[in-house]
Amino acid sequence: MKRVLLTIEYDGTDFHGWQYQPDLLTVQGVIENALYKLFSKKVTVIGSSRTDAGVHAHGFCCHLDCDDNIPDVAFLRGVNSLIPPTVAVKECKTVANDFHARYDAKGKTYIYHIYNSNEKDAFKSRYAWHIERQLNIDKMNEFCQMLVGTHDFAAFCSSGSQVETTVRTISECFVKKQGSDVTLTVTADGFLYNMVRIIVGTAVAVSDGRVLLENIPAILQTGDREGAGMTAPPNGLFLEKVLY
Amino acid sequence: MKRVLLTIEYDGTDFHGWQYQPDLLTVQGVIENALYKLFSKKVTVIGSSRTDAGVHAHGFCCHLDCDDNIPDVAFLRGVNSLIPPTVAVKECKTVANDFHARYDAKGKTYIYHIYNSNEKDAFKSRYAWHIERQLNIDKMNEFCQMLVGTHDFAAFCSSGSQVETTVRTISECFVKKQGSDVTLTVTADGFLYNMVRIIVGTAVAVSDGRVLLENIPAILQTGDREGAGMTAPPNGLFLEKVLY
Numbered sequence: 010m011k012r013v014l015l016t017i018e019y020d021g022t023d024f025h026g027w028q029y030q031p032d033l034l035t036v037q038g039v040i041e042n043a044l045y046k047l048f049s050k051k052v053t054v055i056g057s058s059r060t061d062a063g064v065h066a067h068g069f070c071c072h073l074d075c076d077d078n079i080p081d082v083a084f085l086r087g088v089n090s091l092i093p094p095t096v097a098v099k100e101c102k103t104v105a106n107d108f109h110a111r112y113d114a115k116g117k118t119y120i121y122h123i124y125n126s127n128e129k130d131a132f133k134s135r136y137a138w139h140i141e142r143q144l145n146i147d148k149m150n151e152f153c154q155m156l157v158g159t160h161d162f163a164a165f166c167s168s169g170s171q172v173e174t175t176v177r178t179i180s181e182c183f184v185k186k187q188g189s190d191v192t193l194t195v196t197a198d199g200f201l202y203n204m205v206r207i208i209v210g211t212a213v214a215v216s217d218g219r220v221l222l223e224n225i226p227a228i229l230q231t232g233d234r235e236g237a238g239m240t241a242p243p244n245g246l247f248l249e250k251v252l253y
Numbered sequence: 254m255k256r257v258l259l260t261i262e263y264d265g266t267d268f269h270g271w272q273y274q275p276d277l278l279t280v281q282g283v284i285e286n287a288l289y290k291l292f293s294k295k296v297t298v299i300g301s302s303r304t305d306a307g308v309h310a311h312g313f314c315c316h317l318d319c320d321d322n323i324p325d326v327a328f329l330r331g332v333n334s335l336i337p338p339t340v341a342v343k344e345c346k347t348v349a350n351d352f353h354a355r356y357d358a359k360g361k362t363y364i365y366h367i368y369n370s371n372e373k374d375a376f377k378s379r380y381a382w383h384i385e386r387q388l389n390i391d392k393m394n395e396f397c398q399m400l401v402g403t404h405d406f407a408a409f410c411s412s413g414s415q416v417e418t419t420v421r422t423i424s425e426c427f428v429k430k431q432g433s434d435v436t437l438t439v440t441a442d443g444f445l446y447n448m449v450r451i452i453v454g455t456a457v458a459v460s461d462g463r464v465l466l467e468n469i470p471a472i473l474q475t476g477d478r479e480g481a482g483m484t485a486p487p488n489g490l491f492l493e494k495v496l497y
Contacts, residue, residue: 018374018375018376019375020375020376020378020379065376089373093378094373094375094378094383095375095378095379096375097372097373097374097375098373099372099373128341128343129333129338129341129342129343130262130341131262131263131264131338131339131340131341132262132264132309132380134264134337134338134339135264135339136376139338
């Protein structure tokens with residue numbers, strides 16, 4: 010047996026997220042289904058995290074154990090031929106037998122895409138949040154800067170998740186604009202449930218003036234979810250990279 | 254009453270083509286549905302042509318009649334707010350009362366996208382035909398050049414269509430490569446059923462050596478569909494522009 014680490018890209022539009030759910034199309038489900046066809050037995054895949062329905066990934070990671078006489082490149086091609094065209098294994102490499110895709114992750118980078126234009130675009134709708142009014146990039150960046158560092162992000166977390174602590178460390182958080190494409194990039198040692206989408210929703214609320222920059226320290230301190238902005242829609246969110 | 258010409262963009266992935274079909278999602282269906290909501294009466298939209306299920310459009314055109322006190326820009330915004338995000342009205346302009354989107358079309362330009370790479374890409378699958386083997390662009394262009402002019406394209410037409418003549422005039426037809434994106438652009442005064450997709454399938458067959466360049470004149474002359482290549486999948490095809 011050997012352990013392999015897969016780097017996976019997926020268009021999340023049609024998927025109910027990463028995590029296997031009976032009777033629903035999930036990324037883990039289609040990969041485990043392909044592995045069943047390859048090996049004629051159930052192989053469990055361990056993902057670096059969950060992703061929500063509709064969220065995309067360029068560099069999702071997962072590990073699994075397989076027979077050690079299968080070359081990594083053959084494994085990659087075999088799996089790719091058995092999964093839908095909207096999921097692609099980009100890399101397959103052998104790792105240590107005690108490597109763990111979730112526990113060994115030192116952090117993750119997400120990029121959220123906003124299509125900021127008063128013109129409708131049929132081809133951007135699956136991959137960006139469409140906002141017509143002009144966003145204030147400077148104000149959004151001021152907000153992002155306030156999040157960098159170690160904070161209790163309870164205000165930026167949807168209920169329904171059970172975590173020991175809501176303290177996380179954000180190492181970078183910034184907004185960039187290129188034409189009508191506005192992106193918010195955030196790297197942290199870990200993320201709470203819906204954390205990136207609430208950060209984006211709050212950044213937009215700050216741009217609009219519905220949430221004031223001067224109130225952000227108090228929102229962080231009190232953990233008041235109501236003080237932060239809405240949860241941005243899932244379709245703009247891309248898991249870019251898992252850091253090991 | 255006034256007549257307006259709409260220019261429409263759509264991601265055809267989820268649509269059963271342009272043409273209205275009961276109980277199926279079609280582009281004409283969602284637009285007529287929006288018009289029904291706007292005007293509380295049935296308004297018929299006349300398209301420049303049909304498109305097949307899964308085919309996309311950047312510049313599809315259609316016309317309809319509406320009350321002449323509605324400004325074009327208000328009409329555009331109203332319709333856009335009532336149709337799915339994967340369909341966008343890009344332009345709305347008042348035209349002569351006897352203008353006809355189909356009969357007045359002098360020609361159309363299609364662009365077909367091939368993703369030519371041995372790497373799988375989850376985000377290209379909806380918008381390009383994935384071909385792993387390296388394509389021979391020069392040979393494909395030689396083939397394209399043979400099609401330019403007025404020919405009987407019976408060999409490049411799927412059965413099931415009823416047309417008076419299968420003679421068409423192609424004014425431009427060429428292949429371009431930019432990195433892994435290979436495009437075939439074709440402009441003609443009109444197109445037969447599946448004509449662009451069969452031209453693309455044949456161009457690929459020529460590249461592969463399965464169809465020989467020297468046999469193309471005979472294939473055109475005899476109208477032998479079997480001599481031409483396969484019908485390329487719909488997802489790579491974009492209607493770019495209707496010429497009036």
